[in-house]
Amino acid sequence: MWEYTDAVKDHFLNPRNVGELEGANAIGEAGSLSCGDALKLFLKVNENERIIDATFMTFGCASAVASSSALTEIIKGMTLDEASKITNGDISDFLGGLPKAKMHCSVMGQNALKKAIADFRGVQIMEKPGQIVCECFDVTDLEIIDAVKKNGLETTEDVTDYLKAGGGCGNCLERIEEVLEAVKAKG
Amino acid sequence: MKIVYTDNNATTKVADEVIEEMLPYFGELYGNPSSMHTFGDQVQKKIKQARQRVADFINADPEEIIFTSCGTESDNSAIFSAIRAFPEKKHIITSNVEHPAINNLYKELQKTEGYKVTFVPVDKKGLLDLDLLYNSISEDTAIISLMWANNETGVLFPIEKIAKQANEKHILFHTDAVQAAGKVPIDVKKIGVDMLSLSGHKIHAPKGVGVLYVKKGLKFSPFLVGGHQEDGRRGGTENSVSIIGLGKACELAKENIPIINSKVRELRDYLQAQLLDKIISSSVNGDLEQRLPNTLSIGFDAVEGESILLMLDREGICASSGSACTSGSLEPSHVLMAMEVPFKSAHGSIRFSLSHYNTKEEMDHIVTAMVPVIQKLRAMSPFWKDGKVI
Structure with missing residues (x-):
């Protein structure tokens, strides 16, 4: 069994802010049925760009549900500028930490939030810069480099835990290794 | 408990x-x-x-x-x-x-x-x-x-x-x-x-x-x-x-094989029939005939296995899942994937495997526990709306 913190268990068993939000004016989706987890985030943003309400619908494991629940609690009351600075680390910290292999659940929260903010502002999220490394989970080399640097990832398994990259068919594991080595070489 | x-x-x-x-x-x-x-x-x-x-x-x-x-x-x-x-x-x-x-x-x-x-x-x-x-x-x-x-x-x-x-x-x-x-x-x-x-x-x-x-x-x-x-x-x-x-x-x-193929098979079949009847959008994985008498692998659309297991755990029910999130890998079970079980039910597949120590009361307890668990998870699933998969 996973070692979940009491906060994760609590947010899984008693999730806050579940369901569609009537009058939502920003929606962000991340993940998919095939990935095994997906999150749909609903925001109600006022004229001052402040998030006055947030709800979610999540398909996924306990940590996916808990991460979604935590995310809505964190961002309620924030301005969009403040919310846009929220990272997966903040979600994980809010829950007292997540098992390493479950970090991608918090990344999913961060991605859905980014998309919801872009949705409100009417901004098209640009095609992701960089080259796709993991086809299964749509992860680019730049995202891997970013995650490796920010989180001090050491191995391909770490990269998979954080980004899911390499966790599907596994064809890209060698390429991930190359990207990882390149980052390490540069220090 | x-x-x-x-x-x-x-x-x-x-x-x-x-x-x-x-x-x-x-x-x-x-x-x-x-x-x-x-x-x-x-x-x-x-x-x-x-x-x-x-x-x-x-x-x-x-x-x-x-x-x-x-x-x-x-x-x-x-x-x-x-x-x-x-x-x-x-x-x-x-x-x-x-x-x-x-x-x-x-x-x-x-x-x-x-x-x-x-x-x-x-x-x-x-x-x-x-x-x-x-x-x-x-x-x-x-x-x-x-x-x-x-x-x-x-x-x-x-x-x-x-x-x-x-x-x-x-x-x-x-x-x-x-x-x-x-x-x-x-x-x-x-x-x-x-x-x-x-x-x-x-x-x-x-x-x-x-x-x-x-x-x-x-x-x-x-x-x-x-x-x-x-x-x-x-x-x-x-x-x-x-x-x-x-x-x-x-x-x-050796002595118990006939019991496994009569009493335990009946319990499994009962559990299977009850779950299929009481929970819509559920389906059995695997051939119904060429199958062990004690095993039931059953998929529930639009929900995820680990979540089901952790909620069942709170009711004292021990089962397992073929879902990715319990094994540490991200892909659903290679067995269900090889059988081309669709993602919508593969991720929500649970395996109940019985022994001659199980009773009919226990099967009823499982069914009683499962219904609200699936209901609760579907209520928060973005892939479930108005009683069906979207």
Whole structure:
């Protein structure tokens, strides 16, 4: 069994802010049925760009549900500028930490939030810069480099835990290794 | 909280009779069975009895039984022995739904030893493509190895039929009977199998003991090279306590097969019917007929397995899932993927595996618990709306 913190268990068993939000004016989706987890985030943003309400619908494991629940609690009351600075680390910290292999659940929260903010502002999220490394989970080399640097990832398994990259068919594991080595070489 | 244990394909309760049989050998009767004194020899005699009991269980001769430490060791021993017996043959035939105990060995052999492995596919019901299997046999084939019953779905492969083909073509045939044992009768003489693996803890013996049956006359290379134990075929001082327990467990398992195929089958069928009836958008994985009597793999659309299990856990219900999130990998079970079970139900598939210790009240408890769990999870699923998958 996973070692979940009491906060994760609590947010899984008693999730806050579940369901569609009537009058939502920003929606962000991340993940998919095939990935095994997906999150749909609903925001109600006022004229001052402040998030006055947030709800979610999540398909996924306990940590996916808990991460979604935590995310809505964190961002309620924030301005969009403040919310846009929220990272997966903040979600994980809010829950007292997540098992390493479950970090991608918090990344999913961060991605859905980014998309919801872009949705409100009417901004098209640009095609992701960089080259796709993991086809299964749509992860680019730049995202891997970013995650490796920010989180001090050491191995391909770490990269998979954080980004899911390499966790599907596994064809890209060698390429991930190359990207990882390149980052390490540069220090 | 009362525990409802329906995870018997993972491991089983050690039978009280087995514990009783083992207890003296944990305590005062600690002698080494190889010793030249009566104190050790009484353990040797008890191991001899256990070997006979295991042999009787699968209709083998006692000298065809090698005690190992687990099913994985039995499987590994069988494959390594086969490839050492025929070093010039570089081809192995198996299925694409095997247990990791052997599946990862094939991957290793492919990668490091240049073996070609044919992973014969299964259809949507989990049944084997026999034509493809037979057609893939070549002069280069060292061994065919197939599981008898699938651990996740309970689907049975026609082992006797395949063994016959293998024998006709003079190809070694091994079966991993870890899940089949105690649920379907095993008669190695009738099937004509060359090697067969068993695991103690799946049939109410303790963990840490397994069996490899090796047909008389077959050339065998030991996997664990050491002392003279097991007639020089498996080194290491015998795990005498567990072996003695396994002997008793085999005796009980033989007696219990009719109960598993009547009472336990009825319980499984009842649970299956109730869940399908009370929870919409649910479906059984695997062939309904060619299936172990104790196993139910059932998928619930638009929800995820780990979440279901953790909520069931709060009701004292033990089951398992083929979902990615419980195993540490991200893909759903390779077995369900091989059967092309759609993602919407593969991620939400739960395996209930029963034993003769289960009761109808327990099945009712599971059904009562499952209904609100699925309801709650679907209420928060973005893929579920107005009573159906979106």
